[in-house]
Amino acid sequence: xxxxxxxxxxxxxxxxxxxxxxxxxxxxxxxxxxxxxxxxxxxxxxxxxxxxxxxxxxxxxxxxxxxxxxxxxxxxxxxxxxxxxxxxxxxxxxxxxxxxxxxxxxxxxxxxxxxxxxxxxxxxxxxxxxxxxxxxxxxxxxxxxxxxxxxxxxxxxxxxxxxxxxxxxxxxxxxxxxxxxxxxxxxxxxxxxxxxxxxxxxxxxxxxxxxxxxxxxxxxxxxxxxxxxxxxxxxxxxxxxxxxxxxxxxxxxxxxxxxxxxxxxxxxxxxxxxxxxxxxxxxxxxxxxxxxxxxxxxxxxxxxxxxxxxxxxxxxxxxxxxxxxxxxxxxxxxxxxxxxxxxxxxxxxxxxxxxxxxxxxxxxxxxxxxxxxxxxxxxxxxxxxxxxxxxxxxxxxxxxxxxxxxxxxxxxx
Amino acid sequence: xxxxxxxxxxxxxxxxxxxxxxxxxxxxxxxxxxxxxxxxxxxxxxxxxxxxxxxxxxxxxxxxxxxxxxxxxxxxxxxxxxxxxxxxxxxxxxxxxxxxxxxxxxxxxxxxxxxxxxxxxxxxxxxxxxxxxxxxxxxxxxxxxxxxxxxxxxxxxxxxxxxxxxxxxxxxxxxxxxxxxxxxxxxxxxxxxxxxxxxxxxxxxxxxxxxxxxxxxxxxxxxxxxxxxxxxxxxxxxxxxxxxxxxxxxxxxxxxxxxxxxxxxxxxxxxxxxxxxxxxxxxxxxxxxxxxxxxxxxxxxxxxxxxxxxxxxxxxxxxxxxxxxxxxxxxxxxxxxxxxxxxxxxxxxxxxxxxxxxxxxxxxxxxxxxxxxxxxxxxxxxxxxxxxxxxxxxxxxxxxxxxxxxxxxxxxxxxxxxxxxxxxxxxx
Numbered sequence: 001x002x003x004x005x006x007x008x009x010x011x012x013x014x015x016x017x018x019x020x021x022x023x024x025x026x027x028x029x030x031x032x033x034x035x036x037x038x039x040x041x042x043x044x045x046x047x048x049x050x051x052x053x054x055x056x057x058x059x060x061x062x063x064x065x066x067x068x069x070x071x072x073x074x075x076x077x078x079x080x081x082x083x084x085x086x087x088x089x090x091x092x093x094x095x096x097x098x099x100x101x102x103x104x105x106x107x108x109x110x111x112x113x114x115x116x117x118x119x120x121x122x123x124x125x126x127x128x129x130x131x132x133x134x135x136x137x138x139x140x141x142x143x144x145x146x147x148x149x150x151x152x153x154x155x156x157x158x159x160x161x162x163x164x165x166x167x168x169x170x171x172x173x174x175x176x177x178x179x180x181x182x183x184x185x186x187x188x189x190x191x192x193x194x195x196x197x198x199x200x201x202x203x204x205x206x207x208x209x210x211x212x213x214x215x216x217x218x219x220x221x222x223x224x225x226x227x228x229x230x231x232x233x234x235x236x237x238x239x240x241x242x243x244x245x246x247x248x249x250x251x252x253x254x255x256x257x258x259x260x261x262x263x264x265x266x267x268x269x270x271x272x273x274x275x276x277x278x279x280x281x282x283x284x285x286x287x288x289x290x291x292x293x294x295x296x297x298x299x300x301x302x303x304x305x306x307x308x309x310x311x312x313x314x315x316x317x318x319x320x321x322x323x324x325x326x327x328x329x330x331x332x333x334x335x336x337x338x339x340x341x342x343x344x345x346x347x348x349x350x351x352x353x354x355x356x357x358x359x360x361x362x363x364x365x366x367x368x369x370x371x372x373x374x375x376x377x378x379x380x381x382x383x384x385x386x387x388x389x390x391x392x393x394x395x396x397x398x399x400x401x402x403x404x405x406x407x408x409x410x411x412x413x
Numbered sequence: 414x415x416x417x418x419x420x421x422x423x424x425x426x427x428x429x430x431x432x433x434x435x436x437x438x439x440x441x442x443x444x445x446x447x448x449x450x451x452x453x454x455x456x457x458x459x460x461x462x463x464x465x466x467x468x469x470x471x472x473x474x475x476x477x478x479x480x481x482x483x484x485x486x487x488x489x490x491x492x493x494x495x496x497x498x499x500x501x502x503x504x505x506x507x508x509x510x511x512x513x514x515x516x517x518x519x520x521x522x523x524x525x526x527x528x529x530x531x532x533x534x535x536x537x538x539x540x541x542x543x544x545x546x547x548x549x550x551x552x553x554x555x556x557x558x559x560x561x562x563x564x565x566x567x568x569x570x571x572x573x574x575x576x577x578x579x580x581x582x583x584x585x586x587x588x589x590x591x592x593x594x595x596x597x598x599x600x601x602x603x604x605x606x607x608x609x610x611x612x613x614x615x616x617x618x619x620x621x622x623x624x625x626x627x628x629x630x631x632x633x634x635x636x637x638x639x640x641x642x643x644x645x646x647x648x649x650x651x652x653x654x655x656x657x658x659x660x661x662x663x664x665x666x667x668x669x670x671x672x673x674x675x676x677x678x679x680x681x682x683x684x685x686x687x688x689x690x691x692x693x694x695x696x697x698x699x700x701x702x703x704x705x706x707x708x709x710x711x712x713x714x715x716x717x718x719x720x721x722x723x724x725x726x727x728x729x730x731x732x733x734x735x736x737x738x739x740x741x742x743x744x745x746x747x748x749x750x751x752x753x754x755x756x757x758x759x760x761x762x763x764x765x766x767x768x769x770x771x772x773x774x775x776x777x778x779x780x781x782x783x784x785x786x787x788x789x790x791x792x793x794x795x796x797x798x799x800x801x802x803x804x805x806x807x808x809x810x811x812x813x814x815x816x817x818x819x820x821x822x823x824x825x826x827x828x829x830x831x832x833x834x835x836x837x838x839x840x841x
Contacts, residue, residue: 044622045706048698048808055699075626075646082623082701090699093807096825122646129643129702133825154644154835161833186836193833221837248505251535255841258561285563286534319781320563 036065037072037080040087055094058087059103065091066110073123085126092130108134112142121151128152132159137167144171153183161193169194173203176210185210185218192225204231211237220252227256232269235260239276254286261290270294283312285320292324300334307341310364311357318360325364332372338365339376359391366395374399450778451512452540453478455504455528456519457486458653460542464517464569465494467540473775478511480504482634483653502634504528508535515540515778521653523642523662526551527838529566533558534841538565538778543672545788545795547663549803549818550831552792554840559788565777567784568791570673573680574772580610581738582749585677588739590764592681596757597741600718603678604740606733607726610748611674614666615725620658620704624648641834645703658705664802665705666725671798675721676786679797681739682719685790688815689713689721689797694804695729711801716815723801803829 039054046054058065069087072080088111094100095107111131118124128146131139132155140163146156160168169191176187188210191203208231211222223241226234238260241253254277261273274294277287288309295302309321325338342361345354362380365373377399380392452468454461457479468476479490480501487500501507508516508531516532517540518525526546532539533555545568546552559566572578578585591597605611626646629635635647642661645651650658657663664671679685696708709729713721724733737745737753745753752758770785771777777784796818803826804811812821820826834840 043699045697046699048696051698051808077623077625077646079623085702086699089702092702093699093809093825096807096823097809098822125643126702133828158643158833158835162828189836189839218837221839224839224841227841246509247535248508248531251508251531252841255530255534255558255561259841286561289561289563316563316781 032068032071033080034064034068036061036068036087037083039065040069040072040083043086043090044083046086051090052094054087055090058091059095059107062091062095062103062107062110066107066114067117070114070118070123070127073126074119075122077122081123088126088130092133096134104134105136105138108136108139111135112139115142115146115152121149124149124152125155128155128159132162135159135163137163137165139163140165140167140171143168144175147172147175147179147183147187150183153186157186157190161190164194166194169203170200173200173206176206182218185214185222189221189225192228195228204229204233207231208233220249223252223256224259227259228263230260230263230265230269232260232264232266232272235269235272235276238273239279242276242280254281258286258290261294283309283314283317285317288317288320288324292328300329300331300337303329303334303337304341307338307361310360311345313353318357322360322364326367329368330370332370335365335368335370335373339373342376355385355387358388362388362391362395363398366398369399371399449473449475450775451475451477451514452517453480453507453511453513453515454490454517454519455480455507456517456521456524456542457481457483457490458519460569461486461490461517461519462493464519464540464542465490468517469494471775474515477513478507480507482637483632485632503637504531508532508537513537515774518542521656521662522547522664522668524640526555526840527641527834529555530558530841533562533564533566536562536564538567540567540569540774541791542569543791543795544664544668544798545672545791546799548830548832549796549799551840552788552795553818556788556792558841563781565774565781565784566788566791567774567777568672568676568786568788568795570676570786571772572673572677573790574770574785578610578677579674580607580612580748582610585681586767587750587758587761588746589681589767590761591744591746591752591757592739592741593683593767594764596744596760596764597739597746598743599741600715600720601682601739601741602720602722603682604722604724604733604736604738605674605678606722606724606731608724608731608733608736609738611670613723613725613727614670615707615727616666618655618657618663618666618669619706620655620701621648621650622701622704624650639835641838643835659703660705660806661703663705664798665708667708667711667723667801667805668798671801672791672794674723675797676791676794678721679790679794682715684715684719685793687715688793688813688818689800690716690813690815691810692800692804692813693810694801694808696805696808697728698805698808700806700808708801708805711804713797713800721797799830 036058039058043051043054069084072084074081091107095103108131111127114127115124118127131143143156143159146152160172172187172190179187188207191207207222207225214222223234223238238253238257241249244250257273257277261270264270264273274290277290281287292302306321306325310318312318338361365377377392377396381389383389450473452474454464468474476494476498478499478501479487481487482502491498491500514537516537518528519542520528522544525541529539529541572585576584627648629647638652657665657669691714693712694708695710697706700706707728708725711723722733724731737747739746744757750758771782772785774784800813806829807826811823811826814821
């Protein structure tokens with residue numbers, strides 16, 4: 001693309017490109033301008049063609065280019081830092097192009113080696129962020145070392161989590177023993193990212209041990225970690241939080257119990273998680289969903305339970321149950337169960353808003369797509385209650401398509 | 414994919430919503446037809462003020478709380494709204510102390526998924542700002558939280574539902590009618606550029622290079638502003654309202670306007686349950702790792718040959734000039750509904766209307782039916798924004814799997830699309 005076609009040459013002010021204000025940071029003495037920085041100066045908002053050519057050149061000499069670029073990074077975010085950042089980004093993206101594994105590997109290696117010589121935390125974190133995108137198992141030890149420094153701890157932990165390998169998981173687990181305070185808690189929580197299959201079997205217990213000593217403020221992050229790991233031992237704590245005074249902590253606990261019910265490996269553990277939800281909120285959507293997610297849908301054995309939930313006075317629960325009956329259950333036996341429920345309860349006038357519930361059931365029958373419901377729905381066209389007749393008409397239309405209303409009227413008459 | 418995840422990832426139903434009359438609802442703590450709905454707004458910047466306006470203008474709504482990490486904004490908003498509305502710095506404290514039906518999430522996008530999910534797990538419905546999330550992977554977490562809690566979710570763009578579609582000069586209903594009745598043929602190409610009526614604000618939302626670090630003012634809780642984002646030294650340009658120019662929080666003009674422009678297109682093309690498979694960008698390259706820059710063109714192709722061409726008209730060539738907004742083998746539609754052949758414009762009145770959609774969030778709240786633009790179709794249009802930005806940043810053609818929502822054979826692109834959050838923040 002020619003430069004003449006550009007509408008805006010310096011997005012966002014592009015002060016560095018215009019040679020704007022320079023900073024004299026303490027680290028500037030360590031700077032050096034060699035071939036890499038000469039190339040970097042041309043990469044600020046470069047045309048792609050120029051950028052690609054420069055990236056290729058830089059990658060050919062990654063072992064020398066990366067230290068040179070790294071030496072020009074510092075917290076003052078001066079012009080050299082900006083240029084070096086562009087160059088490192090070009091190398092990172094070019095080296096990660098599919099099919100360029102040797103280049104990725106040599107770049108990652110050079111980035112890891114440069115970590116020790118970084119001028120300050122900001123500079124080190126720029127390098128770590130590049131490793132977050134292209135790093136692999138070989139870079140894990142260098143990143144794990146960065147966990148020991150407060151200023152690079154968060155960035156290194158993000159990078160290790162993003163690498164996501166067993167090697168990265170074990171590096172975090174191994175350094176957990178010597179970690180203290182916030183870093184210990186956060187590292188424990190990070191272990192959940194790697195999934196149960198990758199984990200050392202002791203990891204869930206390690207995280208639970210950290211939770212036992214954690215402050216109340218840190219507990220939600222560790223609940224989430226243990227829920228991700230499928231650690232059923234956390235269920236009672238979650239149940240307690242769900243019944244506690246803090247609605248925001250209850251929200252986390254509710255989400256964690258749902259997640260736990262999904263992630264537990266044994267039926268007993270799943271049951272324990274669901275039981276905590278039910279103890280706190282028997283008639284709620286999260287309880288219902290957790291139960292439904294862990295029961296068979298094919299045989300329709302859950303349909304009576306869902307019909308009970310559809311009778312809830314809580315309209316959120318009622319509609320969620322109705323939607324499950326519509327979307328998750330097929331077959332005429334389910335239709336028969338719903339019709340039977342309707343008929344058994346049709347004289348249950350003592351119940352709250354029975355007309356409303358009947359309309360919900362009619363709507364469910366209309367939207368399940370089972371034409372076996374049609375005769376029953378047709379019979380409701382003679383119901384003494386106008387709202388029921390109207391619901392039945394709409395349900396039949398949903399079921400059969402846009403029927404000729406005159407035919408329906410004829411049927412009624 | 415687990416049963417649960419599979420459910421969350423389900424496409425929105427293609428059947429018309431069965432709208433329950435709101436007068437039949439409203440008990441057991443849920444708002445009934447005559448109850449006012451309690452709203453709370455998190456994020457009180459420019460868009461936050463817009464959301465305060467939405468609530469204050471709605472006779473069915475009551476604003477009970479506002480929240481922002483900048484205390485001056487909380488104070489100013491409380492003075493503006495008056496009454497017994499209360500202010501908070503931390504959204505968790507707001508959830509603890511208030512009885513809220515609907516939470517408006519109007520913070521920068523790096524907070525969207527977290528706060529949406531917090532509100533959903535707290536039993537609230539959500540009115541969320543766009544872009545729906547900051548990364549591709551976050552969208553499914555929101556969809557799952559909506560599902561597991563039985564809540565309703567509204568994304569704050571509306572052009573698939575009503576309103577003149579920006580500079581196109583027409584709402585999208587006639588376009589939808591032409592497309593769904595096959596009058597333009599298939600596959601279709603859609604051009605979204607200043608020439609077809611859509612300004613991408615690319616230069617408006619670029620960041621600034623080389624800003625020296627500053628001390629955060631006392632007014633802002635900077636650590637809470639950063640939240641799940643990686644720590645970076647404070648500069649005043651990094652935070653509101655210019656946060657869109659930094660990758661850690663948003664994605665420039667493309668992310669600002671993308672869902673406004675692209676969501677209706679997905680709807681017109683009937684792509685609410687899929688995504689493009691090939692994405693290629695023309696832009697300055699490399700991009701800066703922190704600061705969002707300009708871009709020129711992004712082309713996205715679907716598996717069936719349909720194509721989207723996004724052009725910023727602020728960098729690079731302009732290939733969409735004098736081209737139609739939408740074009741198929743049988744017809745074209747230009748701005749102001751000029752068509753080729755001309756008779757298409759006349760024919761459209763005879764065509765059947767598209768399926769109805771719920772366009773009033775109060776109806777969704779009271780009937781518990783999905784809003785027209787919800788967590789599922791909203792996530793699909795949100796994905797387009799992030800696909801485009803991933804292509805701009807990597808500088809290469811990307812191949813995307815619309816089922817797994819991952820790039821094919823491109824680990825680094827996937828690392829951009831699914832990033833961990835800075836602990837203690839994380840998604841359930």
